[in-house]
Amino acid sequence: MGQLYLNKVQKFYGDFEVIKGVQLDVKDGEFIVFVGPSGCGKSTLLRMIAGLDATSGGDIVIDGIRVNDLPPVKRGIAMVFQSYALYPHMSVFENIAFPLRVEKMAEDKIKAKVEHAARILHLEQRLEQKPGMLSGGQRQRVAIGRAIVREPKIFLFDEPLSNLDAALRADMRIELAKLHRQLKATMIYVTHDQVEAMTMADRIVVLNGGHIAQCGAPLELYHKPANLFVAGFIGNPKMNMLPVTCKGTSAEGVLIDYQGQTATLPVDGTRAKAGETLTLGIRPEHLLLDTGDLNVTVVPTVIERLGAQTVAYASLDGKAENFCAMLPGTIGIRPEQPLPLGIKAADCHLFDADGQAFERRVSLTDIDLNLLGTTAA
Amino acid sequence: MREPPQLINRYKWYEILGIYAGIAVFLTFVLAPFVEGFLVSLKPLSQLFSSPYRFIPENGSFEAYYTMWDHVPGFARYIVNSFVISGAATVIVLILVVPAAYAFARFEFRGAGLLLGAFLAVNMFSGAVLLIPLFRLMRSLGVLNTYFAMIVPGVAFLIPSAIWLLRTYMMRIPRELDEAAFVDGASHFYTLRRVILPIAKPGIVVVAITTFIGAYAQQFIYALTFNSKTEYAPLPVGLFAYFGRQEVVWNELMAAAFVGIAPAMIVIFFLQRYLVSGLTAGAVKQ
Numbered sequence: 319m320g321q322l323y324l325n326k327v328q329k330f331y332g333d334f335e336v337i338k339g340v341q342l343d344v345k346d347g348e349f350i351v352f353v354g355p356s357g358c359g360k361s362t363l364l365r366m367i368a369g370l371d372a373t374s375g376g377d378i379v380i381d382g383i384r385v386n387d388l389p390p391v392k393r394g395i396a397m398v399f400q401s402y403a404l405y406p407h408m409s410v411f412e413n414i415a416f417p418l419r420v421e422k423m424a425e426d427k428i429k430a431k432v433e434h435a436a437r438i439l440h441l442e443q444r445l446e447q448k449p450g451m452l453s454g455g456q457r458q459r460v461a462i463g464r465a466i467v468r469e470p471k472i473f474l475f476d477e478p479l480s481n482l483d484a485a486l487r488a489d490m491r492i493e494l495a496k497l498h499r500q501l502k503a504t505m506i507y508v509t510h511d512q513v514e515a516m517t518m519a520d521r522i523v524v525l526n527g528g529h530i531a532q533c534g535a536p537l538e539l540y541h542k543p544a545n546l547f548v549a550g551f552i553g554n555p556k557m558n559m560l561p562v563t564c565k566g567t568s569a570e571g572v573l574i575d576y577q578g579q580t581a582t583l584p585v586d587g588t589r590a591k592a593g594e595t596l597t598l599g600i601r602p603e604h605l606l607l608d609t610g611d612l613n614v615t616v617v618p619t620v621i622e623r624l625g626a627q628t629v630a631y632a633s634l635d636g637k638a639e640n641f642c643a644m645l646p647g648t649i650g651i652r653p654e655q656p657l658p659l660g661i662k663a664a665d666c667h668l669f670d671a672d673g674q675a676f677e678r679r680v681s682l683t684d685i686d687l688n689l690l691g692t693t694a695a
Numbered sequence: 696m697r698e699p700p701q702l703i704n705r706y707k708w709y710e711i712l713g714i715y716a717g718i719a720v721f722l723t724f725v726l727a728p729f730v731e732g733f734l735v736s737l738k739p740l741s742q743l744f745s746s747p748y749r750f751i752p753e754n755g756s757f758e759a760y761y762t763m764w765d766h767v768p769g770f771a772r773y774i775v776n777s778f779v780i781s782g783a784a785t786v787i788v789l790i791l792v793v794p795a796a797y798a799f800a801r802f803e804f805r806g807a808g809l810l811l812g813a814f815l816a817v818n819m820f821s822g823a824v825l826l827i828p829l830f831r832l833m834r835s836l837g838v839l840n841t842y843f844a845m846i847v848p849g850v851a852f853l854i855p856s857a858i859w860l861l862r863t864y865m866m867r868i869p870r871e872l873d874e875a876a877f878v879d880g881a882s883h884f885y886t887l888r889r890v891i892l893p894i895a896k897p898g899i900v901v902v903a904i905t906t907f908i909g910a911y912a913q914q915f916i917y918a919l920t921f922n923s924k925t926e927y928a929p930l931p932v933g934l935f936a937y938f939g940r941q942e943v944v945w946n947e948l949m950a951a952a953f954v955g956i957a958p959a960m961i962v963i964f965f966l967q968r969y970l971v972s973g974l975t976a977g978a979v980k981q
């Protein structure tokens with residue numbers, strides 16, 4: 319069906335290694351999202367899966383067949399480009415029919431398939447128009463239509479929504495999610511929009527400098543980031559980092575010291591050694607206005623009131639690094655007035671000197687249920 | 696409703712005056728020979744050498760346009776020859792240049808840069824410099840005094856600039872279109888035919904027009920050197936027939952020149968309808 323297996327896939331441009339041995343197993347029907355900072359190799363990896371760029375090393379396996387040397391059509395993939403890549407001189411109908419015409423399919427079958435795709439994408443009224451007469455969202459739908467008619471095993475999307483405005487992007491996000499459910503095909507989706515990644519993905523692959531920093535379900539990445547990079551990349555505003563010292567480990571977790579305050583963080587600390595300098599991570603939305611297991615006092619410099627929330631940016635201990643707190647929307651705080659904040663030990667993330675996380679003792683099923691509870695309330 | 700000009704297009708009165716004065720100067724230089732040529736063609740021969748010289752013909756008529764056909768009976772043939780030579784050259788150039796330009800625009804192959812440089816270098820020689828070697832070549836091939844001798848060298852010297860022109864145009868077509876077609880299973884030739892050619896049509900028309908004009912202008916030298924048969928002579932050579940032994944029939948010569956240009960004008964007028972811009976609108980988000 320639509321299984322994809324990447325085995326130590328590498329890509330060199332000259333001496334420059336862009337993709338550094340990526341290992342990934344994608345199940346049939348999964349919605350996988352590649353995220354990562356600009357230039358980390360998302361597009362390159364996707365183009366290698368598509369067959370537009372050659373691999374320098376490793377295997378790309380689709381449904382048990384090594385496809386490294388096969389052209390895109392033979393791989394059973396279809397790709398939707400960020401720039402739409404529509405044929406401007408052809409009508410919408412001809413654009414969608416293009417892959418079928420290449421296959422030399424019979425005219426009546428082409429007509430049936432294009433009309434079916436147009437129905438799914440709400441393009442029935444536009445079939446005779448040229449792409450130049452369509453809006454951005456409609457153009458992107460035509461591009462998706464061209465991918466659908468081939469009934470590929472795997473869909474590849476390279477930032478398909480990044481040219482659209484925010485409102486349209488939200489609509490298209492929902493439509494794509496629907497489409498995925500309808501077609502039950504494997505989809506691989508590149509984006510640098512976190513919301514897209516979190517909402518659409520079955521699994522997110524976070525790429526950093528050509529290797530996979532972490533791969534997991536959206537909430538898994540949020541609650542159990544495997545390293546500092548993922549911790550900082552997933553979540554908005556970014557997670558706050560505090561330097562702490564390890565005082566020892568126990569069955570309950572790791573005992574840490576932050577400027578004279580001690581607390582036991584419930585993480586798997588078998589690797590931790592007393593005396594080491596560790597990094598404590600706490601998300602802005604987990605800071606409390608009460609006292610917690612640890613307490614810090616910050617001086618906000620900028621306060622953004624978003625209505626539902628108030629975001630306070632502060633410097634900690636007079637350092638330049640911004641410390642960020644996400645607080646209730648109606649809170650009465652002012653810039654330059656000290657603000658005491660509490661941190662619950664259970665909310666903390668802990669990373670060793672190499673930036674690798676100590677696994678938090680939270681069960682993901684609990685988190686999901688908890689989240690369900692809070693959204694229902 | 697007439698829209699007010701955009702701010703950037705607003706000029707002071709003296710700026711407009713300057714612009715039009717500039718246009719007038721250059722137009723005068725370009726158009727004056729045509730105007731005078733046309734006026735000459737209307738005058739009876741006797742008036743041409745009267746002094747004081749008058750620009751406006753006194754009892755002008757289109758008589759020269761009738762007598763020219765009797766005076767030089769082969770004239771229609773010369774026009775057809777010109778047309779055949781230039782037309783054939785244009786068609787051959789297009790057939791060769793379109794795939795070549797696509798290859799230069801899209802594929803990376805060894806020697807591409809070198810070849811393009813060489814084409815530019817060839818362009819710097821006009822065919823005229825190489826006439827003697829070309830003549831020897833034609834003679835040893837035994838193709839002197841044929842259409843072939845007038846068409847092929849022309850084609851050879853028109854190809855480089857045509858490739859440059861069309862390559863530049865094709866490079867502006869987004870590469871994603873090729874990639875999308877490739878992902879959909881299209882071969883290079885299929886992509887060229889169904890995607891690139893239709894989008895590049897305005898570029899191809901420009902190449903066709905410049906090639907046709909180039910061939911029309913060039914054929915003179917080749918015809919003069921490689922052809923001595925009157926029945927194959929193109930228009931510029933044919934015009935010499937109006938240079939009589941004693942006198943030049945100026946009014947008929949001018950009339951013939953205008954009649955000779957007319958078919959080329961018609962072709963160009965016909966082609967320029969395809970020079971619509973904005974064909975790539977909607978292809979990619981810019």
Ligand SMILES: Nc1ncnc2c1ncn2[C@@H]1O[C@H](COP(=O)(O)OP(=O)(O)OP(=O)(O)O)[C@@H](O)[C@H]1O
Nearest residue numbers: 331334336354355356357358359360361362363510
């Ligand atoms: N043709 C090329 N030659 C040399 N280097 C390249 C080439 N294409 C891409 N790269 C390099 O490969 C790296 C990854 O590029 P890629 O386009 O995959 O990034 P990306 O993750 O898609 O970024 P973005 O989010 O900006 O699209 C970049 O550092 C880029 O400079």
Ligand SMILES: [Mg+2]
Nearest residue numbers: 360361362476
């Ligand atoms: Mg990219």
